[in-house]
Amino acid sequence: xxxxxxxxxxxxxxxxxxxxxxxxxxxxxxxxxxxxxxxxxxxxxxxxxxxxxxxxxxxxxxxxxxxxxxxxxxxxxxxxxxxxxxxxxxxxxxxxxxxxxxxxxxxxxxxxxxxxxxxxxxxxxxxxxxxxxxxxxxxxxxxxxxxxxxxxxxxxxxxxxxxxxxxxxxxxxxxxxxxxxxxxxxxxxxxxxxxxxxxxxxxxxx
Amino acid sequence: xxxxxxxxxxxxxxxxxxxxxxxxxxxxxxxxxxxxxxxxxxxxxxxxxxxxxxxxxxxxxxxxxxxxxxxxxxxxxxxxxxxxxxxxxxxxxxxxxxxxxxxxxxxxxxxxxxxxxxxxxxxxxxxxxxxxxxxxxxxxxxxxxxxxxxxxxxxxxxxxxxxxxxxxxxxxxxxxxxxxxxxxxxxxxxxxxxxxxxxxxxxxxx
Numbered sequence: 060x061x062x063x064x065x066x067x068x069x070x071x072x073x074x075x076x077x078x079x080x081x082x083x084x085x086x087x088x089x090x091x092x093x094x095x096x097x098x099x100x101x102x103x104x105x106x107x108x109x110x111x112x113x114x115x116x117x118x119x120x121x122x123x124x125x126x127x128x129x130x131x132x133x134x135x136x137x138x139x140x141x142x143x144x145x146x147x148x149x150x151x152x153x154x155x156x157x158x159x160x161x162x163x164x165x166x167x168x169x170x171x172x173x174x175x176x177x178x179x180x181x182x183x184x185x186x187x188x189x190x191x192x193x194x195x196x197x198x199x200x201x202x203x204x205x206x207x208x209x210x211x212x213x214x215x216x217x218x219x220x221x222x223x224x225x226x227x228x229x230x231x232x233x234x235x236x237x238x239x240x241x242x243x244x245x246x247x248x249x250x251x252x253x254x255x256x257x258x259x260x261x262x263x264x265x
Numbered sequence: 266x267x268x269x270x271x272x273x274x275x276x277x278x279x280x281x282x283x284x285x286x287x288x289x290x291x292x293x294x295x296x297x298x299x300x301x302x303x304x305x306x307x308x309x310x311x312x313x314x315x316x317x318x319x320x321x322x323x324x325x326x327x328x329x330x331x332x333x334x335x336x337x338x339x340x341x342x343x344x345x346x347x348x349x350x351x352x353x354x355x356x357x358x359x360x361x362x363x364x365x366x367x368x369x370x371x372x373x374x375x376x377x378x379x380x381x382x383x384x385x386x387x388x389x390x391x392x393x394x395x396x397x398x399x400x401x402x403x404x405x406x407x408x409x410x411x412x413x414x415x416x417x418x419x420x421x422x423x424x425x426x427x428x429x430x431x432x433x434x435x436x437x438x439x440x441x442x443x444x445x446x447x448x449x450x451x452x453x454x455x456x457x458x459x460x461x462x463x464x465x466x467x468x469x470x471x
Contacts, residue, residue: 063359064329064336071317074310078295084448087356089284093318094330101318104280105311111277112299112307123270124300130270150293153269242290 063087068094120191122167122184124149132156132165139163141198145188145217147171147210151203151241158250163201166191171204171213180216188217192225199227201256205241218259229256269293274300326397328373328390330355338362338371345369347404351394351423353377353416357409357447364456369407372397377410377419386422394423398431405433407462411447424465435462 063069068090075086093101117123118130125131132138132152142163146152152165168183192200200221204210218228232255241249269275274296281292299307323329324336331337338344338358348369352358353376361367374389398406406427410416424434438461447455 064324064338064355065321065332067313067317067321067332068330071313074313077306077310079298080291080294085286087359088286090317091330091354091356092285093314094321096318098318100283101314104283105313105315107273107277107280107311108299108307108314109311111273111296112302112304115271115273115300118270124274124297126271126273132270148297149270150297153293 121165122169122187123152123165137162141196142201143188143191143197143199144201144203146203147205147241154241154244154246154249155203155253158246158253160250160253161201163199168204168213171209172216173209183213185217185220189220189224192221197225199229200225201253202228202230202259203241203253204230205239207238214259228259230259230262231256327371328375328393329358329371343368347402348407349394349397349403349405350407350409352409353411353447360447360450360452360455361409361459364452364459366456366459367407369405374410374419377415378422379415389419391423391426395426395430398427403431405435406431407459408434408436408465409447409459410436411445413444420465434465436465436468437462 063072068087071090071093072083072086075081075089076083081089093104114126116125116127118125118133119128120133121130123130123132139162143166144155144161144163145166145168146155147168147170149167152167155161155165166184166188168185168188170178170183172178172180172183188200191197200217202214202217204213214230222228231249232252244252269278274293277296277299278289278292281287281295282289287295299310320332322331322333324331324339325334326339327336329336329338345368349372350361350367350369351372351374352361353374355373358371358373361371372390372394374391374394376384376389378384378386378389394406397403406423408420408423410419420436428434437455438458450458
């Protein structure tokens with residue numbers, strides 16, 4: 060047990076350590092940094108964290124993280140509302156938005172099918188996707204999941220669910236290196252993979 | 266400019282990014298982690314950060330970070346009160362305490378002399394060190410600064426200030442690799458370097 064000579068410091072280090080990828084030494088460095096900085100810095104950080112967790116909601120339509128019932132993207136009338144891009148979580152939305160290549164709406168699954176982690180189709184926002192495709196007159200669904208076995212499995216599951224009700228189903232081009240997470244792809248590669256998307260049937264033949 | 270679809274999230278990411286070593290992607294990962302976790306996690310973290318900065322004080326005697334006027338180490342009657350270990354900041358105290366090899370008191374300089382960074386002797390707690398050596402009947406001062414040019418310069422400056430009023434002045438053995446920061450030394454090496462400390466005059470001859 061490390062002795063920090065201060066319960067306040069010990070507390071802050073303990074809490075910072077619970078964040079993913081932050082160990083004891085990093086937590087201590089962050090805490091000492093906050094002590095040296097102006098009081099307003101620690102207050103702004105602490106309050107932004109508390110408010111984030113207490114006030115955040117999910118978009119009722121696409122399940123994106125939002126400040127209100129409808130997220131900025133769903134509420135934007137200039138977006139193409141007959142095309143949906145299916146993503147795993149909101150980090151993928153940010154990545155795709157940054158390419159500037161996509162102007163439709165999104166649908167956040169909240170994960171991908173992964174039997175190893177005990178995540179089945181029932182844990183994902185698939186039912187609401189099917190409903191949206193039916194009720195919103197969706198012309199095309201673009202599947203933008205990670206290029207892994209789990210991503211492919213999820214693609215196939217969704218494909219079977221909507222092939223009869225959606226005229227076009229595509230996946231983003233495999234410009235993204237196979238086995239890599241979407242989050243780390245560079246913007247050019249990710250942008251091209253959206254432009255060069257392929258009909259889903261075509262990807263099955265390979 | 267990245268679009269996060271939520272001002273709350275944008276705010277939290279912005280504040281997390283101001284921490285040293287935390288970039289945009291890491292900040293976003295941390296924020297999303299907090300959203301997924303229980304509400305109490307974000308509240309405990311946020312409050313511990315705010316309380317840390319608002320309520321922390323420095324020990325009036327050794328300048329260590331503390332919850333009260335006198336830190337736990339200075340207030341501990343079982344410590345040897347006639348021996349002082351001079352360190353740069355409180356991370357070094359934690360490192361030395363973890364070796365279990367030292368039972369005296371500390372004195373935190375708050376930095377080291379570094380003309381390149383504009384830090385001179387006047388910015389450090391040197392005057393109070395001289396006062397302590399005189400008034401507390403200090404028998405030995407151990408200098409435990411980093412093994413760099415700046416550390417050596419600071420050692421020499423302090424040596425000149427106290428050589429006439431302190432019977433024994435030593436530096437920790439250079440078991441710590443030269444050029445390395447104290448914080449990253451393993452406990453055995455750091456512990457041995459305290460046991461094998463050398464009279465300061467002896468280090469000048471080399």
